[in-house]
Amino acid sequence: MKGFAVARAYILNHHTPTVEHSRIQSEEEAERELSAFQEAGRRVMKEIREEMAKSPSPDALAILESQLFMIDDPDFRGRVEGYIREGHRRAAWAVESAEGEIVEALSRLRSDSFRERISDIEDVSSRLIASITRSGHGGPVIQDSSVLIADYLLPSEFLSLDLSLVKAIVLEKGGLTSHVAILSRAEGVPCLTSASSATRLVRKGSLVAFDGDEGAIYIDPDDEVLERIRAGLSGSADTDTSLPAITLDGVEIAVEANIEDARSIEAVKRSGASGIGLFRTEFLLMGGHGSDQVYSQVAEKMKGCGDVCFRTYDIGGDKMVDGISENEENPVLGYRAVRLCMDRKDIFRPQLKAILKASVFGNVRIMFPMISGAGELDEVLSLFEDVKRECRSEGIAFDENIKVGIMIEVPSAAITADILARKVDFFSVGTNDLVQYTLAVDRGNEKIAHLYNRLHPAVLRLLKMTADAADEAGIELGICGEMAGDEMVTPLLVGLGYRNLSMNISSMARVKRLIRNISLADAQALAKRALNMTSYREISNLMEYFHAEIGFDK
Numbered sequence: 001m002k003g004f005a006v007a008r009a010y011i012l013n014h015h016t017p018t019v020e021h022s023r024i025q026s027e028e029e030a031e032r033e034l035s036a037f038q039e040a041g042r043r044v045m046k047e048i049r050e051e052m053a054k055s056p057s058p059d060a061l062a063i064l065e066s067q068l069f070m071i072d073d074p075d076f077r078g079r080v081e082g083y084i085r086e087g088h089r090r091a092a093w094a095v096e097s098a099e100g101e102i103v104e105a106l107s108r109l110r111s112d113s114f115r116e117r118i119s120d121i122e123d124v125s126s127r128l129i130a131s132i133t134r135s136g137h138g139g140p141v142i143q144d145s146s147v148l149i150a151d152y153l154l155p156s157e158f159l160s161l162d163l164s165l166v167k168a169i170v171l172e173k174g175g176l177t178s179h180v181a182i183l184s185r186a187e188g189v190p191c192l193t194s195a196s197s198a199t200r201l202v203r204k205g206s207l208v209a210f211d212g213d214e215g216a217i218y219i220d221p222d223d224e225v226l227e228r229i230r231a232g233l234s235g236s237a238d239t240d241t242s243l244p245a246i247t248l249d250g251v252e253i254a255v256e257a258n259i260e261d262a263r264s265i266e267a268v269k270r271s272g273a274s275g276i277g278l279f280r281t282e283f284l285l286m287g288g289h290g291s292d293q294v295y296s297q298v299a300e301k302m303k304g305c306g307d308v309c310f311r312t313y314d315i316g317g318d319k320m321v322d323g324i325s326e327n328e329e330n331p332v333l334g335y336r337a338v339r340l341c342m343d344r345k346d347i348f349r350p351q352l353k354a355i356l357k358a359s360v361f362g363n364v365r366i367m368f369p370m371i372s373g374a375g376e377l378d379e380v381l382s383l384f385e386d387v388k389r390e391c392r393s394e395g396i397a398f399d400e401n402i403k404v405g406i407m408i409e410v411p412s413a414a415i416t417a418d419i420l421a422r423k424v425d426f427f428s429v430g431t432n433d434l435v436q437y438t439l440a441v442d443r444g445n446e447k448i449a450h451l452y453n454r455l456h457p458a459v460l461r462l463l464k465m466t467a468d469a470a471d472e473a474g475i476e477l478g479i480c481g482e483m484a485g486d487e488m489v490t491p492l493l494v495g496l497g498y499r500n501l502s503m504n505i506s507s508m509a510r511v512k513r514l515i516r517n518i519s520l521a522d523a524q525a526l527a528k529r530a531l532n533m534t535s536y537r538e539i540s541n542l543m544e545y546f547h548a549e550i551g552f553d554k
Contacts, residue, residue: 003190004229005147005168005210009202009219012140012150019096019129024088033084037091040131041071047127051159062267062505063120063155063179069263070124076102092132099125119179123154142166147208147217149198155179163187168210170195170202170217182506192217242272245515247523253494253515256306256502258480262294265301267505272512275306275363277428277502278480281351282313292354299362309365309428309502310355311407313347315340337370338380345383352387359399367428371406374419381423407480409433414462417469427470428502431481435459453536454483460496460531460539467497478502487514488543494520495527517550 024030045068052064070076076098083094099121106118129135140157142148142165152173158180168190174180184191190212202208202219209218209229218225245253256277257268261284268276276298284294295310302308314337341348355366366384371377384404391398408414409430421427431454436442438458441451453459470477478500483489485503487510493501494515501511526546530539 003168003188003210003212005190005208006226006229007145007147007167007208009204009206009208010140010142010146010148011199011202011204012148012153013199014151019092019133020090021093022090024084024090030084030088033089033091033094034081036132037080037084037094037128040091040128041077043131044124044127045071051156060155060159060183061270062264063183064159065263065266066117066120066261067124067155069261070120071128076121076124092129095125095128095132119155119174123156126154127156147210149195149202149208151199153180155183158183163189168192168208168212170198170208170210172196172198182504185506243512243516245512247494247515248517248519249521251494251499251520254478254500255508255512255515256309256478256480256500257505257508258502259505262298262301264505265298268302269305271505271508273306273505273508274500276302276308277478277500278367279308279310280314281310282315285313285315285347292350292357295354295358295364296361299358299364303362307363307365307403309367309405310358311367311369312338312351312355313341314369338368338376339370342379342383348383349387352384353391353396356388356391356398356402357396359402360397364399365403365405365426367405367407367426369407369430370409370433371420372410372412373416374423377406377420377423405476408466409437409481411438411462414466417466418472421469421473421475424475426476426478427466428500429463429466429477429479429481429498431459431463431479431483434462434481438462454486455489455492455530455539455543456536457531457534457539460492463493463496463498464527464531471497476500485511487511488547490514491518491523491526491546492530492543494518495523495525495530522550 024033048064048068048071052061052068079098079101080091080094083089083097084091087094087097089097102121103118106121140148140150140161142162145165145167147168147170148161148166149170150172152171153169158169166189169180169184170192171180172195174193178193181191181193190210192210192212192215195217198217202217207220209221209225211218211229218229221229245255247253254274254277255272256275257264257271257273258278258280259265259268259276260280260282279298281295299308335343341351352366355364358364368377368380371380381404388398403425405424405426405428406413406420407430408417408420408427409432411434413420414429414434417427435452435454435456439451439453439456441448467477477498478484479493479498480502482503483493484501485507487507490501490511491514503511526542530542533539533542
């Protein structure tokens, strides 16, 4: 996160708690260990509910709600209880083993939205083990203004901090999408992640100057650096998400939320979102739970608070589901999303029916991912119509006018957007995949990550091509990839014609604030200039210059 700070260093290194590894010798002992685990679960759930009652932050509430669900998750509980009963392990050891198993599985995924769940598992497990062993669980006790430098930080530890004393956070582990990074942004605390060896290089009590613009820290800085950092400490960001996203010349932009479970609904409502622009349904399968009722619950909870757009299962690629996904040499270009679902109608048809059932409870939309062309779309729409007929014959009520859309995330879809636009009610561009497919850059490969440029001229041309096709056909147009939540490119997207931006809740305040600081006319002029440029660097510099001109602190 951007920002500046100057304070003394507080160092936090975690130490793994000692867990008893002796085996259970009798059924009586097993029952005692099961009781210890269950009682610990009740205590931790009570703690989390108390934290939720004290936290006004939508992001914090969403994370705490997720952890509350995790403790009672049948898969997690089943693993722990299985280790106790069949594995003859003690409760704390069973929790530790279940955590390791789930973390290992999630670590193999390249999707940020699923890797973020690792911190939830680690946090919940840490809480449970501390409760079982009565060893105590809590964050660092900071008593003076400090820059907190840690090997890592659990969400519960962040929430226990006195943020009036924490001027910045530096973490050796974690990324921009980690839960602590999200919480830091929401609370306005500058945060630097992936700072290797920071706890070893910085001594407790050293003076630290934090420069979020450069993504750097200075240890015992000289006067020149101190003067520069302190000069940047003035100014504050507008974090009021309740204010509408209306340009200076009166054009309203819908700012919506990306979520993957029903637990986030209350946070969405509190965030001031216009609706849910992307509900990632594949997480329902990855959690191993029945999903039919979830769609109706979400639609009902969101009634009167905006549309809910359910994306059908985007399985495969970097989102693997046991028993459904297949190992492939090149999974990102392989058997995934609608390609897989059209083969596995045994899971696809029930999902389509469940979404149709949900449409009577609220404003529901359905969106199909990974559509590569008209022929493929026709097959998917034909199946959807078949499921509708089945619902009618079974007397199942649904919204006959449910809006149907597709994700534009394959270059062939963007190039033929004029054809596809005649067949659907809306487009939503998935920029994460569109960029990597357009540039032939695997975004999960660190060796070529520098080539993953969202402002590459080819990407902008595909975005413009898609926008023009949607405008010509008179259908709605949005964007739900990471670009939607990056205020640096917001003026460009608005200028290209995008009126629906769907993003993580933590990005909404700054994106809305940016929109309130620009005019549509200026955004369109900006887009026109960018489309005439020949390199990513030129376009990036143009964005920087535009933000400086309007006085927006990025």
